[in-house]
Amino acid sequence: MFVAKRKDGSFFSLLDWKTREEVERLTKGEQFFCPACHRTLQLKHGQVKKVHFSHINDSCNASSESETTYHLEGKAKLYESLLHSHENPTLERYIPSTNQRADVYMEAENRKFAFEFQCSSISKSEFSKRTQLYESSHIKPIWILGIEKLGNIQAQMKFSPFQWQFLQRHTPRSPPYILSFCPKTSIFYYLYPSFSFNTSTTYISTVTSEVWIENSNLLTPPKASWKEHFLHYKKKWRYVYSLYKPHNYLRKYCYAKMNIPLSLFPAEIGLPVPSFYRIHTPVIEWQAWLYFDSIFHTPMHSIIHVPTVIQNFKRRIKYSQITIRELPLVKAGSYEDAIVEYLNALVSIGALKRETPVVYRKIKKELPSSSIEEACKQDRIVLEYLLHIIQS
Ligand SMILES: [Zn+2]
Known part of the structure; x- marks a missing residue:
């Protein structure tokens, strides 16, 4: 210190x-x-x-972290950077009400901020505890991940559960980002996840800034382009991944209950949704469970009741077929948003009709595919149609 x-x-x-x-x-x-x-x-x-x-x-x-050179250096640089752009940041402020020492503390526009520059892994419970303590004293914690902990910033990243914890957002409607800081260059990195295929592939849009920007709504992240890669991934999923051992249960369930091989799952499964980051399980898997549990056997023109869809989904969570991500800094909303967004994506492609916020109606039967090749063609048509609608 x-x-x-x-x-x-x-x-x-x-x-x-x-x-x-x-x-x-x-x-x-x-x-x-x-x-x-x-x-x-x-x-x-x-x-x-x-x-x-x-x-x-x-x-x-008041501190659980033994200080490495990198942490000391990072904290000093972060303090200097805030000193240039803001009034009155304090280095290593001890906050008696929480018994914590913030790396940098600052008050701006009647709000209080505690900056935590993190470059060692701390446990999930420690992360949540420190966050809650600050919040109970009406201090907004700004968790910053040392860039060393992220490695090279690329268009595609593999975020660990530890790194996902840093996901934060300005308001409940703002897109969430992971905030990083490089002590060598004194540059802040705002990493916006734009879509995850699975736990090892998340496409991000990056905005860099020489100053810390509290109102991230002022930033406009560039659009990430993942469409072709995702179609390729979906194809590979059908040909290869659907046969993998971890998918045994889903494969058996699909064959026994839907009477189709998992490789020929309907193209309606695996659609991008804005709240994708809420769910740790890969998008094709969680949507396959949801679709097979709640939509596939619904007869044409029958209704789909959202609370039932959620209940079925919760059962998959309970039996660990679906895992939800814990995001202590993303306030408001939940994984249920991703479920509703998925139903709305199915509305966009003409598979469902939304009658009330809790009632949807099935208006199109999923197209049967006789070969993987044909299924892949459907995947392209559906995704291009959906992206076209989202953009227009
Ligand atoms: Zn002490």
Whole structure:
């Protein structure tokens, strides 16, 4: 850490002094204490690390992270960056009501923000606990993932469950993003997931900024183009992945109950929906469960009741055939949004008709395919039609 308490109760920040000589002159013979736990701190002049304070036995109840060079460097750069663009950010502010030390704390337009620059993996429960503590004190936590933790930023990313936790958004209607920061270049990265095929392929649109922008609605992420890749993936799913062992249960269920091989699943399964990020299970799989459970056997012109669809879906969650993603920073809404969006996508392609928010009617029978080749042609027609409607 960079900020310590002096004997007289004032704070001393190492970042206020430029040279090591200055720091040495000013700190000579002084005792420093942790602003959170009040234990004695020692000043460390590492060869690699910046000059910093550390607890003698390395434990403090206000911080769970032992500080690496990267974290110290990142925190300092983040602070400097915020200092340029905003008024009054505070480095390492200890917040007594939550017993947490925010890497940077700031008040702007009557709102309070705690910046957490994270470059080591912390547990899901720790992440949620820290978030809730801030929120209970009416402080908005801004979780920033150190870019080192993401690797190369590319059009397609493989986000781990840890990284997905950082998904956040400005308002309940804003598109969500993962926020990252590079200490070397002092650049912020806003990574907007635009569509995930599965857990290892998520297409993203990236916006970079030299300053932190609270109102992300001001940013316009470019459109990601994943259509051809997705059609190729869907084709591969039919030819290859549908035979994989993890799909045994779905395959048997499909054959026994629908009387079709899984490779010939209707083209109506596997459609992009805006809230795709809510569900960890690959899009083809969760939509296959939903379609086979609630739509496939519905006779033409009969109704589909949304609460029943959701109930069937919940049963698949309960038996671990579908996994929901935990997103502590994405407030409002749930995976049920993705279900309704899927029903609405089926309306867009003319398979269903929406009568009320909870009642849909089946108006078109899914097209039977006699070969995978034919099914792939249907996949293209359906996806192009849907994307055309979304864009117009
Ligand atoms: Zn302490």
